[in-house]
Amino acid sequence: MNRRGIRMKETLWITITGAMLMSTLTASGAAGKSGTTTKTPWGKTPDGQQVDLYTLGNQNGVAAAITTYGGAVVSLKVPDRNGKLGDVVLGYDSLDGYVNDKSYFGALIGRYGNRIGHAQFALDGKTYTLAKNNGENTLHGGTKGFNKAVWTAKEIPAKNGQALELTYLSKDGEEGFPGNLHVRVIYTLTDSNELKIDYSATTDKTSVVNLTNHSYFNLAGPGSEDILDHVLTMEADKFTPVDSGLIPTGELSDLAGTPFDFRKPTAIGARINEDNEQLKLGGGYDHNFVLRRKPGEPISLAARVVDPKTGRVLEVWTDQPGVQFYTGNFLDGSVRGKGGIAYTKRSAFCLETQHFPDSPNHPKFPSTVLKPGERYHTTTIYKFSSEK
Ligand code: GLA
Secondary structure (H helix, E strand, O other): OOHHHHHHHHHHHHHHHHHHHHHHHHHHOOOOOOOEEEEEEEEEOOOOOEEEEEEEEOOOOOEEEEEOEOOOEEEEEEEOOOOOEEEOEOOOOOHHHHHHOOOOOOEEEOOEOOEEHHHEEEEOOEEEEOOOOEOOEEEOOOOOOHHHOEOEEEEEOOOOEEEEEEEEEEOOOHHHOOOOEEEEEEEEEEOOOEEEEEEEEEEOOOEEOEOEEEOOEOOOOOOOOOOOOOEEEEOEEEEEOEOOOOOEOOOOEEOOOOOOOOOOOEEOOOOOOOOOHHHHHHOOOEEEEEEOOOOOOOOEEEEEEEOOOOOEEEEEEEOOOEEEEEOOOOOOOOOEOHHHOEOOOOOOEEEEEEOOOOHHHOOOOOOOEEOOOOOEEEEEEEEEEEOO
16 A cells, blocks of 8 residues: 555544544534433532532534433523524523512413412312412412422433423422312423423312413523514404403403414514503513413414514414513513623513413303312423524
């Protein structure tokens, strides 16, 4: 072999080794945690409980970081129309942000998502009094909701991605709710770029349950000013109007001809400042939309949001009867989140899949009652894609 021949062989070997190294890095996660789950210790709560951060990565480089504190989605990196990954959820860089948080960034919400009027309800002739943490009302489970609990985590096998199981026992009487409630939430990041959330629960006394996730999305990525140019389509013909305490009046109102009509794709900000009583009460959108259910279809599309700047698309699929569309009206720039960014008014939107707020006090709303021997189970999927 001449010198040139040896060099060619060397070059070939280097190329092959390089390619093998690249693919190992991709598989092991150095290029975006593809197809892996990693666990990192994330500090201790003020009362000394250990908290961890799990990062689920799929084959496309999409990554979801979830903390055992409140089961919160800390970051969610998804591609734009050019394949560039960006973090599309608001949150904090470290545990103390979540411990002090009052905005519910990314958190699991329970035992009852959204409000219960006058912090009370009756069940089987008995009145239960809850913690008042929102004026006269109970919001998102009370003073110490599921968002302030440390959940027990376990990596579990998933067919098409990475899955993390979180469990929590909400004791009988916690925040005033009856029954020991065993709660199990499974987050699955699929290789189809979906974050799937399965919620289940059982109780030993008749109780009420309404679980959701409170992720705040800005599809344009970190530091983007507001979400008013994001285009929303909602699979809803009605919504539940509210009183001044944001408690549903009990009516289901047609949204045709109002700023609540998102049946056709419409920019979130197109009508948000219109002279409309319900918008004024919410300080923007902060309302439960009644989803159009398709008979026989357990999970259906609830909402679709497109960011025209990056082309990122979020679809929300659920089996729940409602979704709380909230436009971050209470964010006022006083909270600094990831990277020190001040989260200003309407810098994110939430689509909290749920039963209607205050259902325990509205017998005509779909029931949120869970009895011993029954199993609460619901699924919501946040699906990401992009368009040109
Ligand atoms: C929900 C409520 C809002 C607000 C946020 C959290 O979306 O409906 O009114 O409390 O949670 O700040």
